[in-house]
Amino acid sequence: MTTPLLAVRDLTVQFRTDAGWLTAVENVGFELGAQETLGIVGESGSGKSVTALSLLGLHAASTTRLPTGSIDYAGQNLLKLPERAMRRIRGGEIAMIFQDPMSSLNPVLTVADQISETVMLHQGLDRAAARKRAVGLLDMVRIADAAHRVDAYPHQLSGGMRQRVMIAIAIACRPKLLIADEPTTALDVTIQAQILDLLRELQAELGMSVILISHDLGVIAEFARRVMVMYAGRVVEAAPSRALFRQPMHPYTSGLLAAIPPLDHDVTRLSTIAGSIPDPARRIPGCRFSPRCAEVEAACRETAPDLVTVGAGHLARCPPRLHRMAAP
Numbered sequence: 001m002t003t004p005l006l007a008v009r010d011l012t013v014q015f016r017t018d019a020g021w022l023t024a025v026e027n028v029g030f031e032l033g034a035q036e037t038l039g040i041v042g043e044s045g046s047g048k049s050v051t052a053l054s055l056l057g058l059h060a061a062s063t064t065r066l067p068t069g070s071i072d073y074a075g076q077n078l079l080k081l082p083e084r085a086m087r088r089i090r091g092g093e094i095a096m097i098f099q100d101p102m103s104s105l106n107p108v109l110t111v112a113d114q115i116s117e118t119v120m121l122h123q124g125l126d127r128a129a130a131r132k133r134a135v136g137l138l139d140m141v142r143i144a145d146a147a148h149r150v151d152a153y154p155h156q157l158s159g160g161m162r163q164r165v166m167i168a169i170a171i172a173c174r175p176k177l178l179i180a181d182e183p184t185t186a187l188d189v190t191i192q193a194q195i196l197d198l199l200r201e202l203q204a205e206l207g208m209s210v211i212l213i214s215h216d217l218g219v220i221a222e223f224a225r226r227v228m229v230m231y232a233g234r235v236v237e238a239a240p241s242r243a244l245f246r247q248p249m250h251p252y253t254s255g256l257l258a259a260i261p262p263l264d265h266d267v268t269r270l271s272t273i274a275g276s277i278p279d280p281a282r283r284i285p286g287c288r289f290s291p292r293c294a295e296v297e298a299a300c301r302e303t304a305p306d307l308v309t310v311g312a313g314h315l316a317r318c319p320p321r322l323h324r325m326a327a328p
Helices: 048-054 082-091 109-124 126-142 159-171 189-206 215-225 241-246 252-257 319-326
Strands: 006-017 020-032 037-041 064-073 094-097 177-181 209-213 226-231 234-240 308-311 314-316
Touching: 006 048, 006 094, 006 308, 020 048, 020 064, 020 209, 020 234, 037 048, 037 215, 048 064, 048 177, 048 209, 064 209, 094 159, 109 126, 109 189, 177 189, 189 209, 189 215, 209 215, 215 241, 226 252, 234 241, 234 252
Parallel strands: 037 209, 037 226, 094 177, 177 209
Antiparallel strands: 006 020, 006 064, 226 234, 234 314, 308 314
């Protein structure tokens, strides 16, 4: 077996609040190979973005308990690296695209300044070479008239162009791993498709691995080869995309898939999952999804289920459903 580019083991992240230490992510683990794409899905509050930010060490030290577990990247545990070493990796080898480019880009700096900052820091280019590199990157992300647009400010660009600028900054140093956190959420459907096509082309061209975070299962189905479903800070199911969409093994995954509106007939009422994701301050005994689950059994409320193998590369934590499916 080849060594994975990224291996996360038992990652747990806690934040300080007025109510005490709250666990946002608990015992999360996954692997990512070279040039592979992993999709992470779940409702808001499920721990998707917290997991992604942990990979880059972007949580505020003043409000975050030192994450436990391990994040092994290219043979080194990122949780053990000093900040100086992390700064070389962050943006240089692992880059991230955020969902709202308007709040991520500096409104008082031009596109050229913001791209140049990255390549000057990580690649040691002078300002003239960095500007030339910025124009080339805008060409690479399919922004027309790049030599002119490079001097624009963020407010002078459309939402789609701003997201392309964010992608240009992220790929400036040809990272080995790109994390895309809801990169198409604020865009209309046509621009969403263009951005996904662009990411796919750049992944092939640069040989990157990609972690795509989204609440949109349609986007995940189109883009990712493997999917990890998170709920209330834990992984509830992980599988190759085709297997997960064909036969989901956790009721939460089934609920998410059922909520997708069908295209082949009129819909008068959308399917929903009853209730809402629990407050992290509220500790739920047993399965965390049990208060919302239509298939809940008494055992579900007593013991937290383990993540077990149910097929080739397919993991899930729902013993009652697995027992029913295994029964003759």
